Amino acid sequence: MAEILDGLKVSKEIKAEIKVEVDKILESKRRAPHLVAILVGNNGASKAYVNAKVKDCEEVGFQSSLVKFPSTVSESELLEKIEELNKDKSVDGFIVQLPLPDQVDQEKIINAIDPRKDVDGFHPTNFGKMALEMDTFLPATPFGILTLLERYNIETKGKDCVIIGRSKIVGRPMSILMGRKDFPGNSTVTLTHSYTKDIEEYTKKADIVITALGDPHFLKGEMIKDGAVIVDVGITRVDNDSPKGYYLAGDVDFDSCAAKASWITPVPGGVGPMTRAMLMKNTIIAYKTSVYND
Numbered sequence: 668m669a670e671i672l673d674g675l676k677v678s679k680e681i682k683a684e685i686k687v688e689v690d691k692i693l694e695s696k697r698r699a700p701h702l703v704a705i706l707v708g709n710n711g712a713s714k715a716y717v718n719a720k721v722k723d724c725e726e727v728g729f730q731s732s733l734v735k736f737p738s739t740v741s742e743s744e745l746l747e748k749i750e751e752l753n754k755d756k757s758v759d760g761f762i763v764q765l766p767l768p769d770q771v772d773q774e775k776i777i778n779a780i781d782p783r784k785d786v787d788g789f790h791p792t793n794f795g796k797m798a799l800e801m802d803t804f805l806p807a808t809p810f811g812i813l814t815l816l817e818r819y820n821i822e823t824k825g826k827d828c829v830i831i832g833r834s835k836i837v838g839r840p841m842s843i844l845m846g847r848k849d850f851p852g853n854s855t856v857t858l859t860h861s862y863t864k865d866i867e868e869y870t871k872k873a874d875i876v877i878t879a880l881g882d883p884h885f886l887k888g889e890m891i892k893d894g895a896v897i898v899d900v901g902i903t904r905v906d907n908d909s910p911k912g913y914y915l916a917g918d919v920d921f922d923s924c925a926a927k928a929s930w931i932t933p934v935p936g937g938v939g940p941m942t943r944a945m946l947m948k949n950t951i952i953a954y955k956t957s958v959y960n961d
């Protein structure tokens with residue numbers, strides 16, 4: 668029976684550590700770190716995540732701002748706001764919540780963000796630095812997974828790690844990070860995706876499986892090896908008759924996988940809260956390295 672990689676618990680520890688740092692900053696009469704989130708449209712899940720981020724900021728003592736645009740916003744309006752935030756000396760970092768509506772070119776938007784304020788770690792400059800093992804903002808979800816593995820002392824060196832899904836914000840950066848030379852890394856990585864012929868052939872042999880595809884209960888116990896470490900990034904709202912009208916489903920069929928795995932992340936309470944904690948971490952890093960604070 669697997670032990671739980673408790674992302675909620677570790678995320679609280681990380682936020683408490685950040686709070687201690689913020690208290691020191693405030694004692695020395697400096698301004699608090701400031702994170703801005705741009706939210707476009709009315710998507711329920713996006714709103715929930717952004718509101719949670721605002722709450723996280725309050726918890727750690729950051730200043731936060733929420734900039735809202737209707738789903739009809741033009742690309743140039745967004746670019747204008749980004750320019751303004753790039754220049755604003757009171758802003759340490761900002762994120763543009765994804766996905767964006769079709770009339771907006773996501774790539775153009777991400778490219779417009781000043782890499783020094785790109786606390787999501789999505790800008791090509793930061794992605795490149797990550798791949799080259801240079802100091803930079805790591806994308807929050809992969810950073811959260813690495814930190815969770817690190818805090819539980821999960822050995823990754825020399826392990827076979829299979830990642831399912833090659834998204835720009837999770838699967839692909841995760842595949843790079845798990846193969847990097849620093850801890851937790853040094854794994855032998857296989858990045859699987861929709862054109863992989865037989866995913867099970869890979870997952871069955873893997874010491875570590877990281878699923879990020881958004882397909883509820885995709886990974887079944889029979890697809891994994893005894894003692895494997897299972898990390899579930901998937902989080903899909905599935906309609907049901909509960910008062911909320913939905914439940915949150917991971918990519919992992921929890922019960923059958925937990926019966927075989929050595930460690931497993933739950934959904935909710937696993938990777939999601941870690942993602943949010945690492946955004947706080949990136950923001951305080953941005954603050955500390957900011958040219959405006961010395």
Ligand SMILES: Nc1nc(=O)c2c([nH]1)NC[C@@H]1CN(c3ccc(C(=O)N[C@@H](CCC(=O)O)C(=O)O)cc3)C=[N+]21
Nearest residue numbers: 715716762763764765766787807935936937939940942
């Ligand atoms: N620019 C940008 N940056 C992101 O980091 C980003 C994004 N866009 N778009 C969407 C995805 C998704 N994402 C999540 C963050 C927290 C939880 C989270 O806290 N989940 C809780 C449950 C939350 C709930 O109850 O709905 C949990 O897993 O326990 C989930 C998903 C960040 N993303």
